[in-house]
Amino acid sequence: MADRFAELGFAAERVQAADPRCGQHLFLSKPGTGHVALLLVGHLDTVYSDDELERHGFRWREDGDRIFGPGTVDIKGGNAMIWLVLTALREAEPDFFEAVHWQVHFNAAEELLGADFAETSRKRLPAATRAALVFEFGTAAGREWKILTGRKGRVRLRIRVEGRSAHAGHPELGASAVRQIAELVPKIEALTDPVRGLTANVGVIRGGEATNVVPHHAEAELEIRARDNVDLDGAMVEIQALGGKGTVSTSAGDFTCRVHVELVDRIDAWNSANPASQPLLEVWRKAGHLLGLQIDGYERGGLSDGNFLAAAGIPTLDGLGPDGGNLHSAQRDDEAGHEPEFVRIDTFAEKALLNALAMRSLG
Structure with missing residues (x-):
């Protein structure tokens, strides 16, 4: 994955996770000519064991507008979204792309929520970091989309x-x-x-x-x-x-x-009333208005790296990845109508455009 970001000018640094089972965190950076810094966050792990995947025969499968597979929505789709947004900004807004100090951080142990990634990440952030943008999955229902402004x-x-x-x-x-x-x-x-x-x-x-x-x-x-x-x-x-x-x-x-x-x-809880996150939500709402989308904030019971970043006082948004469903589920039961984890292909392009428009406003 680092090779694809290298094509955009990003240098890679790998740091061993505190839990040796989890491999290495990946920290990508690209210095800019301006004064604004942005952090984009994804992760490299998922929850499935090899035994579980084998037992359910769960692997990559495309069906209509859905891609099924382990980690497709949590969080491979979000990681792909980061690359897609940055590529679009480089092509459509080259001056902005070159001006921003970019940080793209991938946690190797997000599903375990160890504190070492957050600490290592914060040490690498420029003082001028304007926002931490987490690309866990978002929700989309027609023209009404939701972005996370809080987590328990x-x-x-x-x-x-x-x-x-x-x-x-x-x-x-x-x-x-x-x-x-x-x-x-x-x-x-x-x-x-x-x-x-x-x-x-x-x-x-x-x-x-x-x-x-x-x-x-x-x-x-x-x-x-x-x-x-x-x-x-x-x-x-x-x-x-x-x-x-x-x-x-x-x-x-x-x-x-x-x-x-x-x-x-x-x-710590990342309270949805956090005043640092509300101005960011307004930026995404304005960008959504240009696209005919209604953007609302909401909170989830599940945790993410957004909890740590918001607790550090960094303005944070989450749920900037594509839509999907049934995360952490490998089981397919046709009789019960239950499907395993999937990501919706049709939410990639418009969500990437929304994110690119909003991020452009931060510069």
Whole structure:
């Protein structure tokens, strides 16, 4: 991919991701003659394992105005969109193209949301960086298109429970760590509040070694998502307060389970009311008006590199890639009418034109 951008004058730098399984981040840059710098962001990874792709026979397939395949909309289509927009600007607006200090950064581990890419990316940005533009997929319904101006934040927590083992024939002598975890789950998930956009989900539970043993150890992994950091941190504090002495004891009361709550990671919410993003949205709205498009902002529950960039105070927009659907899905079920991941071919040209017109206004 770096070779295609080299044709546009971009130099490439590769930096090993913190997770060695993920390969190298790719940082492309092209100095300009002017004072404006723009950052365009994509990523290189997707979520599918080789086994999953083989099991479902999921591979590149064109059908009408759709291309099916792993990562077609998340985010190969967005990466292609970056190249398409830059190529169009070089041909149609050469003075602008040469004036801008361009940075194009591709995360090798976006699906894992490690913080190392954001830190490495920010170190390479000129002080005059006007905007961070993230090319995750956008949505298009007729002439009404939506661009992301916010994403939920996320906290991941791990809960470990120490119980007391006993023979299953004498359970009164033990204190089940699995039962303790089970009692915590409804308390955690009761924090979910759809009106506030707050969700708490216990996604993984492990515990026990054999059916004839009262389990002495169990653990759970969970996450909280919220639209703003106040709700995010409030829910985190409530869950952390569950740590300490549990509620499951031996019958004699001489031992009670101990609960340990550990913070795994925390990613700030990118609030859609972020004042730094609203002027950018207006630029895209004006460009859309020229094309007969209605452009609206919205937020998603999923996270992206936009969370990190917005948290750093950089004006950020997301969802600038083409439209598509069923991302992270390899399964095709004709009876149920379910299709795997796809990108819509018919949204490339007009979305590229929209992005090019809007970006031209930033210079």
